Amino acid sequence: MAQPTETPKRKTFMGQKTITAALRYILMLLLSLVLFGIILALAGKNPIQATIDIFRSTLGSSYGISEVIVAMVPMVITAVAVAIPSRAGLINVGVEGQLYMGACLATWGALTFTQLPAWALLPLLIALGMLGGAFWAFIPGFLKAIGLVNETITSLLLNLVAVNITAFLIFGFWHGPMDTNKTASFIPAARLPTFFGTRIDLSLVFALALLWLFWYLMKYSRWGLEIRAIGGNPQAARRNGIPLKAYQVTLMSLGGAIAGIAGMSLVSGYYGLLLANFSTGYGYMGFLISWLSFGNPVGILLVSFLVAMITTGGNLLQLTQGVPYAVINILLALSLYIVMARPKFFKEAKQ
């Protein structure tokens, strides 16, 4: 009897909450835009024109939107790579390095198996990318599981090792005939197919599939339940017969494998070659996105889109306002800062 009367009540409450949350996020974004404008004005630039530029270059045309999606895809994948281990309480700060190792192994495949047709080569490259990333994440996962070293610090350190290994391989062996810091362009069979004449490539499908898989696994599978149990209380989970250590190693490796997909799709799709220092902090960005969206798949998609919009808008800002590209990081960081500071615009938000 109580059930039917209670259900609609909850629904309206949830609806209100969603609207309030959306309003809060819009206000936060506006606040960060205002702060960014103040910083730009202090530096002698025109803040209003800069803001218009950012929006016009991203949402103003179908080309702009396609570029935002191109920038968004690696962020979604790296965010999933962080979110999966984090459900079991594992902190994977090593996505940057796992992405590099995945890219390295995929590049090795692309440069070695040049005789294969695309339908055989691309799956092979994906598998190699996953293998590289998984190996790089297995190390901290294994060290954590046997109780030696915390995974946070090892994965962070391995990032810097991976960047150096990539540079070593490129400068030492793989560089193209004309360059020293990048490989020759991949053969067409090793490139991910693109859609609609834009730079959007097959990795968009990977990203969406991974998001769906992540959501499905966590919500409807026995593994998801056990993973959430470990995240809640590892010792209680272990005493209930959940193989804690096996999960820790597997989940870290799985996160690494997903990061490897991001690396593979960057070299095989976006760049079409391997470049030293090609990732501009995608791994760290993935960590932030995953954290800001509380590991929620829809949240990951929305936050990634927003972050990608800001970074893509920065490209134009560099041209029109004559500021270094890195300056867009200010707007990005201000938005992150404000979201993390959780300002209370409404009283309801407190409850």
Add this chain to the structure above:
Amino acid sequence: MTLLAIFGVISSAIYSGTSLLYATLGEVVGERAGIVNLGLEGILLVSAASGVAVAGMTNNPYLGIMAAMLAGGLMNLMFGYLVITRKANQLASGLSMMFFGFGLSALIGRDFVGVKITALPKLLLPGLSSLPRLYTSLFRFDFLIILVVPMAFLIWWLLFRTRWGLVLRAVGENADIAFASGRNPLWMRYQALFLSGLLAGMGAAHLAIVYTMSWTQYMTGGIGFIAVALVIFSKWHPLRAIAGVLIFSGAVAFQLLLQASGVQVSPFLLNSIPYVLTIIVLIAWGGNRKQSAPASLGRVYQGTE
């Protein structure tokens, strides 16, 4: 290989180790109060850019050093507002401060790319004046280098021999108990972070104003992350941090020596030796590491509400 080359390598290791030691000491202070600052890289960059900007505008390197220190302190207070007052996650906040530092330093340093600034006077270490001129030029150090080891002792004294340091460490171990005994953990953490920022600023000032004497984007090249690793390596102890930095600089020097002697080893592989070494040391210490880490490191102090 000549003696001169070896001395040259040692000299450059000292120069590169100095900024690292300042940054590591800063991170030790912060982590002893229970706060991990992953944004150190960005904070160093902002300090370096502001230092170069002020030194370039005023032609006074001392003002530049002070500006760098102040910038580091202010950046850390901004980080502190997030993790102390707003109780945000420390790792995520640190990373967003890192991105903020990337952007802000590029904006500050934009007009100073390639500007050379006035050098600090360099003093000769006592007892070396009898060496030939070629050698003495390698061992002329500015006051930041000379001060760095005493600074480590000063930080050690502050942390382990004063009441202030005792409270700071208590806050890092268990903020609730520190609160119960009448201290204010939030205020203490702000103080620790400000001091940590000043030290990071000194490191950045040494790098930008003394060593390279110019500003380039992303010039710190991962020093911030190395410092975070070295803090663990030195078990959160300022004096062991000296040893940690010595090992790290030794590896750098070794790599330069190999290059100077013509051994063909990729510099990229050698660059990763320190990180691998740190991981190996961490593995070797294994389980007993827990006793040395501040107990509530990385945990948010929720207050008494």
